[in-house]
Amino acid sequence: MSDAQSSSDRIPINLRTEALEQLLVERGLVDPQVMDTFIKTYEKDVGPLNGAQVVAKAWTDPEFKQRLLDDGTGAIAELGFKGPQGEHLVVVENSSAVHNVVVCTLCSCYPWPLLGLPPAWYKDPAYRSRVVREPRTVLNEMGLELPKDTEITVWDSSSEVRFFVLPQRPSGTEKFSEVELAALVTRDAMVGVAQVNA
């Protein structure tokens, strides 16, 4: 059986992509406008702003937060967020006692409906391989130094369950509105390689 890897001369990847697109489009197997829609969806509509809304609501609405921790998929669907790579969502809460951080060592599974497509660091072999072996060292290298007595829990996404981190609400934000809080929440905090700062 021939494989994509059997070619001896490497073709530049952008050219290779263009060649495959041409082959499929000219036979009517792929519609380039459908491709444009997929791309635009993840460039413009589905990204970490979704997750930030979930976090801000959880910080300001204790009943929502409880539902979120009990049934992540259901609570997140209340806000209208669902779709590919979000079939079943489990939300884990960071505190000063426990810090959660998420990885997918086998590929780069990521909760698309809440965070969009994964960033480069999440897909980096150094992150994938090392964060399940020496998370404190990896987090330090990425700029997050945790107190010694904070326990670390690493979640390696290996089934279709997707894990989402509810970061700690920063102090000094007691008077912030939900919208103001959402603006503070970063993608990296919702994976667990950063904390939210006011």
Add this chain to the structure above:
Amino acid sequence: MTEIQPASGVADMGGDSGWGRAPIIDPDEAVFPEKWEGRAFALALLSMRLSGSNLDAFRHAMNRLDREHYIDDGYYGRWLYGAENLLLDSAIIAPGAVEARAANIAGDHVDEPPAPEATKPDYAPTAAGSIREIDAPRKFTVGQRVRAKTMNAPGHTRLQKYTQGHVGTVTIAEPAQVLPDTHAHFIAENAQWVYTVSFDSRELFQENAENFTLNTDLYEDYLEAAS
């Protein structure tokens, strides 16, 4: 049709050393830093449908790649090569077709192979997605000690090598899901219970490892009771 091709082993990198320092975060990174990456992303999603395949087969199509093809063109590079593998498997495109077209785009004049007769897998999902309702009772319960089996899967698996042979505790009873090991090869959905299992880092690695808890999802077939 269901010829099982082995994974190269590159993808199963959890616990490996040798990949260097942790990456630097770029908070302003574009979703698709280069235009081809968006095209490759969309082509791969469409290729799964075109080839009559599924998400597990797509993951395995990437896991079959050698180190160079898995790593050197990055994440969407392996998506593109994986998509090509699916399209070749189902004879949607002919071997050599992409290479010939690329050469012609670059100004060459080479013959291109004709489009072959498609041979899609004899497979249809019983429902959308990967989660299934099943009647079977759960074999394991929250709090139970379990061991991740040592399995040497001939083809696809989601059982990482770094968990194999180690004992942990069931912490979450997850929904039943199709088993990637058989689903990727169109043998059966084999829907079964999944468990989030917690491992002590010093059980997985050596005694002097950093102290932390590792949670990961393991399918019922991957587990056995441990005392």
